[in-house]
Every structure is written in structure tokens, then in C-alpha cells.
Amino acid sequence: MTEEAEDRLVSALLHDLAHPGRARERRDRRVDAGLRAIDERLGRRARRRPVAAALAAAAAAAVVLALVFDATATDATAAAERLLEVAREDAARRYEVTIQRNAVRAPIGRFRLDLSGDDVMRMEGLDGRFEGLVLGRDGDVFYAVPPRQGAPALVTESRDGFERWLGGREMSLERLVVADIVSSLLDDYDLEASGGGDGARLVATRTSGPRTRPRTVDVTYRERDGVIVRLSLKFGRDLPPRAPRQVRFDLLGEEPRDRDWFSVDVNVPADRQRVGLRR
Amino acid sequence: MGGHQRRLFEALVREHAQALDLFLRALLRDPGDVDDVFQEALIVAWRRLADYDPERRFGPWIRGIARRIALHRAHAAGARPVLTLDAAAIDALEARIVHVESLPGEAMEDRLEHVGRCVEALPERMRDALRYRYDDELGANAIGERLGLTGPNARKVLERARARVADCIRRRLAVMGGTT
Numbered sequence: 001m002t003e004e005a006e007d008r009l010v011s012a013l014l015h016d017l018a019h020p021g022r023a024r025e026r027r028d029r030r031v032d033a034g035l036r037a038i039d040e041r042l043g044r045r046a047r048r049r050p051v052a053a054a055l056a057a058a059a060a061a062a063v064v065l066a067l068v069f070d071a072t073a074t075d076a077t078a079a080a081e082r083l084l085e086v087a088r089e090d091a092a093r094r095y096e097v098t099i100q101r102n103a104v105r106a107p108i109g110r111f112r113l114d115l116s117g118d119d120v121m122r123m124e125g126l127d128g129r130f131e132g133l134v135l136g137r138d139g140d141v142f143y144a145v146p147p148r149q150g151a152p153a154l155v156t157e158s159r160d161g162f163e164r165w166l167g168g169r170e171m172s173l174e175r176l177v178v179a180d181i182v183s184s185l186l187d188d189y190d191l192e193a194s195g196g197g198d199g200a201r202l203v204a205t206r207t208s209g210p211r212t213r214p215r216t217v218d219v220t221y222r223e224r225d226g227v228i229v230r231l232s233l234k235f236g237r238d239l240p241p242r243a244p245r246q247v248r249f250d251l252l253g254e255e256p257r258d259r260d261w262f263s264v265d266v267n268v269p270a271d272r273q274r275v276g277l278r279r
Numbered sequence: 280m281g282g283h284q285r286r287l288f289e290a291l292v293r294e295h296a297q298a299l300d301l302f303l304r305a306l307l308r309d310p311g312d313v314d315d316v317f318q319e320a321l322i323v324a325w326r327r328l329a330d331y332d333p334e335r336r337f338g339p340w341i342r343g344i345a346r347r348i349a350l351h352r353a354h355a356a357g358a359r360p361v362l363t364l365d366a367a368a369i370d371a372l373e374a375r376i377v378h379v380e381s382l383p384g385e386a387m388e389d390r391l392e393h394v395g396r397c398v399e400a401l402p403e404r405m406r407d408a409l410r411y412r413y414d415d416e417l418g419a420n421a422i423g424e425r426l427g428l429t430g431p432n433a434r435k436v437l438e439r440a441r442a443r444v445a446d447c448i449r450r451r452l453a454v455m456g457g458t459t
Contacts, residue, residue, distance in 0.1 A: 037322055276415065
């Protein structure tokens with residue numbers, strides 16, 4: 001195992017050596033995100049102090065209020081944790097995903113998205129400019145198969161590279177993997193749970209994290225099993241004009257699928273040339 | 280904690296960020312997990328800054344925090360594979376990062392030059408394999424095609440090339456009086 005540790009470290013060093021600018025940018029982004037999160041927490045704590053003092057002075061009534069609010073927050077966090085656990089299960093679920101530039105105009109595109117846990121996915125464009133386009137993830141490998149016969153298929157192990165490729169088409173993995181979306185709710189969002197039964201809701205409002213993440217996330221889920229039946233992401237208006245304003249996931253069904261169904265070999269036709277990504 | 284302490288913390292974090300980044304990328308499978316654990320490690324380190332002994336090195340301290348967060352995350356993730364290494368290998372990884380930090384240079388970026396020299400010293404085929412893998416980001420099959428090898432054999436060439444780079448780093452450290 002020592003050799004494996006060394007191999008992984010040398011591999012990471014070689015990546016940084018090959019792409020120093022990208023490595024620096026990624027590192028700075030990570031540091032900035034961490035420091036911003038610290039400053040935001042410090043800021044929130046400073047803003048809360050006078051409220052806490054006022055509550056303390058209000059004695060018994062305030063204690064009751066605080067208990068009620070704490071319980072609500074705990075319920076919402078527990079609900080988000082359960083949704084995350086269920087989203088990460090290796091259970092295949094199919095969603096229709098609608099990406100809109102705003103709520104009024106026609107959608108940019110509709111996709112059928114199949115997920116099974118958080119490391120495999122396959123999506124297929126249903127109409128408009130994405131009709132017939134197949135995108136997928138098979139563990140560490142990402143692929144894209146254009147609809148045009150004979151067009152080469154993109155196959156890459158670089159998540160960053162695939163993310164950049166998607167970015168040029170107004171898409172992002174961050175906005176497509178249900179488990180990743182729910183995971184971000186636990187870090188950067190204020191959560192509010194309501195309702196129950198098959199229409200239980202969790203509404204999340206972003207308080208920190210990158211502005212490219214949704215401003216609000218509205219989750220409708222089945223209380224009995226924690227499966228998300230609708231997920232609506234709304235983005236801020238300060239993003240570039242081409243960026244989506246809204247992404248909606250609607251559960252179409254839950255069909256058992258084995259891992260091979262998502263694999264590169266099954267989804268990239270044998271007659272397509274496979275190309276990687278260049279710097 | 281005051282503004283001075285916040286600035287000092289930021290300076291320390293920036294100085295040790297690349298080693299923390301390398302550590303987490305070697306340890307975690309998913310870049311999303313690296314983002315999350317990196318951020319959480321900074322938050323926890325800031326919260327526990329009073330526990331940090333300035334007589335000791337900051338890098339191993341914050342990587343220790345990151346390691347615990349990563350282990351906790353792996354535990355919480357259940358069946359989802361999060362970590363790439365077991366406990367003994369994580370110890371070995373930390374030891375190797377300390378070695379790389381011991382290479383001469385002001386910052387980790389300077390130390391990458393030593394890695395570059397180790398790559399230059401490799402036989403041509405290994406150098407080509409590494410260039411295809413890391414510069415061009417090709418998979419093993421595509422590298423095999425360029426080198427006239429099968430995918431699995433190309434993967435072996437890559438592994439051997441990385442092992443030789445690791446060995447070269449160790450030798451450079453020994454020559455320069457570092458620990459190995």
C-alpha cells in the first residue's frame with residue numbers, strides 16, 4: 001500500500017507539473033472558498049449577537065421560541081441528510097430534466113437523466129439543440145456522444161475537462177448529479193422543511209458558496225423512502241446571460257439497471273472514433 | 280479572534296495549500312470530495328487555531344485535520360467509495376508529502392522543478408507515456424495506440440515511470456541531505 005500512496009502522490013505531482021496554471025487556479029479557488037466560508041460564518045455570528053442578547057432579555061418566551069426554531073433547523077438538516085443518503089444509494093432512478101433560461105421562455109433543452117448513486121449517470125437530449133446527444137459518467141470516465149452519425153465521441157477521465165466541455169454548452173455536472181446538489185445544501189444553504197407524505201418539502205436558500213450554485217433549491221420528496229420526486233434549482237440573475245436561470249428534475253420512474261447500462265462500451269457505438277481532451 | 284490572527288492564518292493556509300491539495304487529491308476519489316474536505320479542513324483549523332502549537336509545522340497539522348474529516352466522510356458515505364487508501368497507506372502518503380516538502384525550494388511550486396528534472400531523466404518511452412497521460416490527458420488505451428502497446432501494457436509503463444520518478448525524488452533528497 002505504500003507503493004500505491006507514492007504512486008497517487010507522484011500522479012498528482014505530475015498533473016500539477018503538466019498544468020501549473022490550472023493547478024494554481026484550482027488551489028486558489030479552494031483556499032478562497034474556505035476563507036470566504038470562514039468570513040461568512042464570522043459575519044453571521046457577529047450579526048446574530050444583538051439578536052441573541054435581545055432574546056436573552058426576553059426570558060421565558062424567547063427560550064420557547066429558540067427551542068422551536070432549533071427543532072425546525074434540526075428537522076431540516078436531518079431531512080437533507082436522509083435525502084443525500086437515499087440519493088447516493090445504488091438504486092436506478094430516471095428523471096426528466098428541463099433547463100430554462102428563464103421561467104417564461106421555452107426551455108433551452110430537455111433531457112432524460114438516469115442515475116444510480118453518484119458515480120454513474122447517463123442523459124439523453126430529448127429535443128431542441130440537444131436532441132439525441134448522450135452524456136454519461138461511468139465511474140472515473142466521462143463520455144459524450146453527439147447525435148450526428150460518424151461524429152467522434154468524447155471519452156475522458158478528466159472531470160475538470162469534461163466540466164469545461166459541458167460549460168461551453170451551458171451545462172454543468174454540479175447541476176446534474178442529484179446527490180451532489182443535495183450534498184451542497186448541507187454546507188452552503190439555510191434549510192426549511194415543511195409538509196409530509198408524498199409531498200414533503202425542503203426549501204434551501206444559499207448563504208455561502210460560489211454564486212454559480214443555485215440561489216434557491218426547492219425539493220419535493222416522498223417522506224416514506226426519501227426519494228426526490230421534484231427538484232427545482234433557481235439561479236441568481238447576476239450570472240452571465242447564457243447561464244440557465246432554472247433547472248427542474250421530475251421523477252419519471254425507478255427501474256433496476258446494472259452498472260453496465262451506464263458504461264462507456266455500452267453507450268459509445270463501436271463505429272465511433274473516441275477522442276480525448278487536449279489542453 | 281482578531282484581524283491579525285485572520286491574516287496570519289490566511290498566510291499559513293496559502294503557504295501550505297498545495298501540499299494539502301496534493302494530499303487530498305491522492306487520498307480522495309472524487310474532486311467534489313476534495314473541494315468539500317479542503318473547505319471543511321480550513322473551517323475546522325480556524326476554529327481550533329488555539330490548539331495549534333506554533334513550534335510545530337502547520338502543514339502536517341492541517342493535513343491531520345483534513346485526514347480526520349475525510350475518514351468521517353468515508354464512514355458517513357457508507358457503500359460509496361470515498362477513499363483510495365487504507366490507514367497504513369495514508370500514513371505513508373503523509374510521510375511522502377513531508378519528504379517532498381523537504382526538497383529545496385521556497386514554495387511547493389519550486390519543488391516541482393525537481394520532479395520535472397526526474398521526468399527529464401527517464402527513458403524516452405516513459406517520458407512520452409507521461410506526456411500523453413498528463414499533458415494530453417489521454418487514457419491508457421489511447422496512450423497504448425501511440426506507443427504501439429496494449430492498454431494494460433501502457434498502464435504498466437505509466438506505473439513504472441511513476442515509480443522511477445518517486446525513486447528519483449528519494450535519491451535527490453538523499454543527495455541534498457534530506458530524509459528518505
